Amino acid sequence: MITSTLFMEHFYILDDGRVRQFLIVGEDQALLIDTGFPDSHVYEAVRKITALPVRVLLTHGDIDHTGGLADFGGCFLHKADWKLVKDPAVHLEPLAEGDTFSCGGYHLKTIEIPGHTYGSVAFFDEEKGLLLSGDSVQKPGPIYLFGGWRNLDLYIESERKLWSLADKVKTILPCHHEYPIGPEYIRYNLEDALSLKEGRLQGERHPVMPCNVYKGSWTEFYYTEQDA
Ligand SMILES: [Zn+2]
Incomplete structure (x- = not known):
C-alpha cells in the first residue's frame, strides 16, 4: 500500500515502506522518478493524484525501481542499465550526463554516478538545492x-x-531508509566506502543474501570480496 505525501509545492513522495518514488505535477504533464516494485502498484497511486500524461525517469535499473514500468509504457534510463529491464514491451529512452527535465517549476539535471549500478544517476535541482540520489546516498543503508x-x-x-x-545541496531524498537527509551523508557514505575498499570494515555473512554485511561509522554495505 502506497502512502502519498505532498512534500513541497507540486512535489509528492510515494512510499510503500520499502522503496519510494517522486512525482512532480506540472500544468500539462507530470514527471515520475522511479516506478517501485512490480507489486508496489505505483501507477494506481499516481493516477489518484493526477490524470496528466506522465514522463518517467529512472535513477537506475534495479527491480525495486523498474517494477511498474509496464504500466507507463516507457522511461528514460541510462543505457548502461538497459540490460536490467527484461520486459521487451517497455520503450527505453537514453539518459545521460546533463540531460535536464523541467516540470512544475523544478529543473532536474542528470548526474551520472555509476557504482551501485553501472547506469545509476542522480537528479539535481540546483536552484532548490534538491538532490534525488537514488540508492547511492543513504542513511544508513544498506x-x-x-x-x-x-x-x-x-x-x-x-x-x-x-x-x-x-555546497549547493540542501536536501537529499534517497529512495530507501531515512529522508530527508543532508549533504554530509555524501561524505559519510564516501568515507565508509573508502574504509570498505581498504579492508578496514569487518564483514559478516548475510543470513539470506549472497553477500556480506559491512558496517561503517554511518553506512551499511552489502558486498562480497569477489566483487573487488
Ligand atoms: Zn533500490
Missing part, C-alpha cells in the same frame, strides 16, 4: 554493492563527484 552489475571503485568516484557539488 547500500547494495554486490553482484556483477555493481562496482565499488566507481561508487567511490561517484561519491567524490557528488561531494564536489555538496
